[in-house]
Amino acid sequence: MHAIGIDIGGTKIAGAVVDELGTIVREDRVPTDASRPEEIENAVVAMIRRLSEGPEEIAGAGVAAAGFIDAAQSTVYYAPNINWRHEPFRDKLEARLDLPVIIENDANAAGWAEFRYGAGRLVSDMVVLTIGTGVGGAIVSNDRLFRGGFGAGAEIGHMRVVPGGLPCGCGAHGCIEQYGSGRALQRMANELADAGGIGQGLADVRARTGALTGADISALIGVGDPGALAALRQLGDWLGQACASLGAILDPQLFVFGGGVAQAGELLLEPIRLAYLENLPARGFHPEPEFAIAELVNDAGVVGAADLARLHASSL
Numbered sequence: 001m002h003a004i005g006i007d008i009g010g011t012k013i014a015g016a017v018v019d020e021l022g023t024i025v026r027e028d029r030v031p032t033d034a035s036r037p038e039e040i041e042n043a044v045v046a047m048i049r050r051l052s053e054g055p056e057e058i059a060g061a062g063v064a065a066a067g068f069i070d071a072a073q074s075t076v077y078y079a080p081n082i083n084w085r086h087e088p089f090r091d092k093l094e095a096r097l098d099l100p101v102i103i104e105n106d107a108n109a110a111g112w113a114e115f116r117y118g119a120g121r122l123v124s125d126m127v128v129l130t131i132g133t134g135v136g137g138a139i140v141s142n143d144r145l146f147r148g149g150f151g152a153g154a155e156i157g158h159m160r161v162v163p164g165g166l167p168c169g170c171g172a173h174g175c176i177e178q179y180g181s182g183r184a185l186q187r188m189a190n191e192l193a194d195a196g197g198i199g200q201g202l203a204d205v206r207a208r209t210g211a212l213t214g215a216d217i218s219a220l221i222g223v224g225d226p227g228a229l230a231a232l233r234q235l236g237d238w239l240g241q242a243c244a245s246l247g248a249i250l251d252p253q254l255f256v257f258g259g260g261v262a263q264a265g266e267l268l269l270e271p272i273r274l275a276y277l278e279n280l281p282a283r284g285f286h287p288e289p290e291f292a293i294a295e296l297v298n299d300a301g302v303v304g305a306a307d308l309a310r311l312h313a314s315s316l
Contacts, residue, residue, distance in 0.1 A: 002017050002018065002019050002020075002056040003062065003310040003313070004048055004051050004060070004061040004099075005302035005306030005309065006048065007109070007301030007302045010034050011031060011032065011034070013040070013044060014028070015028045015048070016028070017051050018303050021117070022113065022116060022303050022307065026051060028047050030043055041089070044093065045093060045097060048097055049097070052099070059310050060102070060310060061097070062306055062308045062312075063089070063093070063305060064105070064302070065089075065104075067079035067081075067082075067084065067105065068150075068151070069103050069108075069147075070150065071147055071151035073102040073104055073151070073312070074089070074103060075088050076103060077151075090103050100312060101309070102312045104305055104308055107138050108138045108145055108304070110296070111126075111300075113299070114128055114258070115128075116307055117295075117303060119256045123252075123253040124253070125254075126253060126254040127156070127246055127254075127255050128255075128258065129156055129180075129239065129255065130259040131181060131182060131257060131258070131260070131268075133183055134157050135156060135157030135175075135176055135177040136156070137157060138154055139252075145308075156242075157177035159176050159242060159246075160173075161179060161245075176242045179235075182260055185232065186214060188234045190212055193206050193227065198226040199230075202225070214260060214261075217231065233271040235268070236269075236271025236274075239268075239272050239275070240272040241279050243272065243275075244279035244280045247280060247286075248281050251287075252289050253290065254291075255272075255276075256292050257269070257272070257293055258297070259294075262294060
């Protein structure tokens with residue numbers, strides 16, 4: 001049984017037909033203007049219709065988007081990049097399509113894909129953190145995706161780690177997103193560049209290009225630049241502290257890290273592990289989880305959305 005997964009991003013919509021093994025059979029992609037919600041609806045409907053034209057029997061369609069989605073996987077309470085406020089998106093799509101539809105938070109969809117087909121396929125309890133411009137998250141507990149009572153749970157990026165800390169776009173202060181994201185890595189790298197010393201390589205690149213980008217820092221990490229590696233260790237330390245708090249509450253068997261920064265691989269995981277152990281309550285008596293890099297990368301959103309749609313259709 002096949003299903004369609006759609007992932008709505010800030011600049012593009014990606015879609016795919018996905019089989020029961022998580023394999024993408026056919027895919028599609030179009031640019032989108034997030035400032036025009038009605039055009040996004042039209043683009044999603046058109047993409048689902050195109051993807052449905054093949055020989056496969058399609059069970060349903062799952063649509064992943066950033067924001068708060070209700071527990072019924074139907075209404076978008078709030079989307080940060082699209083002007084959706086209490087948007088009955090599933091009802092609108094189902095009125096135009098001859099398929100059952102579910103709506104899911106994009107980080108939840110990606111995390112579910114890692115649980116089913118990626119790094120978490122051998123465990124029952126895991127936490128996924130996506131380290132990009134911000135910090136996204138997903139929690140799987142006892143083989144089930146955790147959504148919370150209202151559907152807006154697992155917003156790991158907005159767990160407070162520094163009371164009264166840096167202001168966050170969510171309106172709070174001290175969220176892990178301000179200390180463990182790609183944007184935070186850029187800030188840390190710039191601070192090291194300002195200080196000189198081991199930050200001289202960062203300063204030289206900044207002087208040449210005008211600004212340190214994520215790609216610049218990644219390239220310097222790849223060649224072992226001491227300043228870039230120091231910034232990455234700072235980032236990993238904050239993430240490890242956050243994971244220790246999550247571990248005390250959720251007791252996962254596995255932490256999985258995705259997003260652009262996770263391409264650093266073991267260079268990121270090593271400081272995360274160290275900080276986790278340093279901050280783990282009852283260390284020595286508490287079982288220690290594994291730490292891994294996500295495997296599905298850019299396909300996780302569509303694969304997870306499709307699998308959740310298939311599960312939803314089978315329950316009808």
